[in-house]
Amino acid sequence: MPLTAQHAQAGVLDATVDPLGEGTSWETIHRARPRAPLTCRECGHGLHPKLSPKGLRFFAHDRAAPTCSLVGETMAHRLLKLQLASAIREAGWYAELEVAGDGWRADVLATSPDGARRMAWEAQLAQITVDELRQRTSRMQASEVPVCWVTDDDRPWIGAVPAIQITVPAEPGPADAQIVNGAAVFRESWCPRRRCENDGGAPGPCPGHGWWGPVPEAVNLETFVAGVLAGTIRIHQVAVRKYLRLPTAARTVWTTRQHVITERAQMEASARRRERDELAAAEHERHLAAIAAKLARQQALTPPAVDLVGREARGYVGVRDATPEWAMGVPLFVHDMPQGVISPVVSRVSAEVLARFRGLTLFVATEAERRALARACEPAQRIVLFEVEVPAQPRPPAVTYGRAGRVR
Ligand SMILES: [Zn+2]
Ligand SMILES: [Zn+2]
Structure with missing residues (x-):
């Protein structure tokens, strides 16, 4: 049950915006007599506009629909797509729903105001393997469309592909979904003393004891989407596995530049410390x-x-x-x-x-x-x-x- 439909005259209609398309409002097609000429963009079968009990607008397949990937979509899935689309629009980008690309179909395709950049946002609530998500991610990347997979559950692929886990709101409305996994911050930890107790009491500069942890203050979906589209929040491969203290062991996280720099500072401090230890060992040898x-x-x-x-x-x-x-x-x-x-x-x-x-x-x-x-x-x-x-x-x-x- 998609959020978009093909109208024979007006083109693509999007149930998440007003008007839905070229001069077509929801009122002119919902329960209209004669019914509006609407078909599924995926399977070509007839569609009719429908309102969920909670007031979410969508298109339902007419009876005897063929096998169509959009038929199985749950209400939660539609809600999440809607949420993503409104977050994208809030950020000043265009959002198109259910867009077919070269070997992929985006739930929500975000396009920058100047049309130069695109990014897919996928509501992935159903179970799927890490391998399949990796393949789909690389197919989209081949079209220069980066992607973020969004789920409402603890999935093994969070951290393996660019992904976030959110709390899905119970009903449509203001974007109050919160990011609970997939985004991370580097928590700095330096010792003020020259002799670092956390490091076995060895003398010399502290190699740092920072780590990648969950974002301490809840980030809502709208803020996150805006940050990603603006380029302030980016995907990062955690450089050192032992720095990870996240719910998942995988190393792909969303974070800001500041945290990438802090991670690098710790890596450099560790390298300096290693060099110093090696020098001290050589000194001892000479002695x-x-x-x-x-x-x-x-x-x-x-x-x-x-x-x-x-x-x-x-x-x-x-x-x-x-x-x-x-x-x-x-x-x-x-x-x-x-x-x-x-x-x-x-x-x-x-x-x-x-x-x-x-x-x-x-x-x-x-x-x-x-x-x-x-x-x-x-x-x-x-x-x-x-x-x-x-x-x-x-x-x-x-x-x-x-x-x-x-x-x-
Ligand atoms: Zn269909
Ligand atoms: Zn230390």
Whole structure:
């Protein structure tokens, strides 16, 4: 039971407007004698004007109608089409009902005032598969007619194709239908602190914890249609699946530019955070490598250093653990007296350490190390350079530095 009819002389009549068409009012055709020459635009069968119990005007097929897709339309479907058409007209666009296109038929076809843009609005109240809707969506897109599927129920294809779910008003009247699903906003969430507790307490800039959620304040159908036609509300593919907190898991949502920008800001913040974490990891790697190199140097220097200290101090050389006390160098003891320190860390040579170094021999493996250490020490500090071969892969320190000394 369609909302439009073909009139033999007046052309297409639209029951949702006044007049219905070229100089034809509802009064001149409703219950007219003789009856108006009206046929179905879909099947060609005869139609007659009819009023629903609640006052909605429509056209009904005459008896013995053939199979026609418009016959099965329910009152709710007609009401929704009417609602869509009036929202489109309210927005200043033209609305045509039941328009056939290239392999598709639009329930309501919206055309911009300048005629340059078209968009279909489909009242899809019956069950339909996601695949079929995708096909119908792409057929319309091929004709450069974007589409929005409108339903009154929780359907699996909301979010899979451009669609909205609304609350359908009980009777015709002012557009009070509300959008309940299909539209979304990006809820920003940034941490004011540098160390973000929501992110495992890791230091650094907050990667953001925003998400796509339902529109907090109900939007009515008229506002939504006007926004879409004006281009302020657009279809958007949610970029990151884990940002989704919507009734459906699918990623196609209607939203405004502002929310797309906010989503992008969070993606960029996350990327910056990832970069920073990677840098920190690389920094840590380098630090570990520096420690390993220091251990390798100390390990290679130990035999000649022990040899020299043993000869000069004439006694048992104890090789003790590298500690901050010795600027992480390996101290050598004879008769419980420190005699030398192998490869201390220059940056850890404090005034206190310097005092401890006085009179001792420091051992280094390279000229660069000698120079750096000499700069940190007093001029009288004795530094011995042994050009030992430092293995690239040092043995584990536990093996290198036992507490056991060496007897000469
Ligand atoms: Zn028909
Ligand atoms: Zn945070």
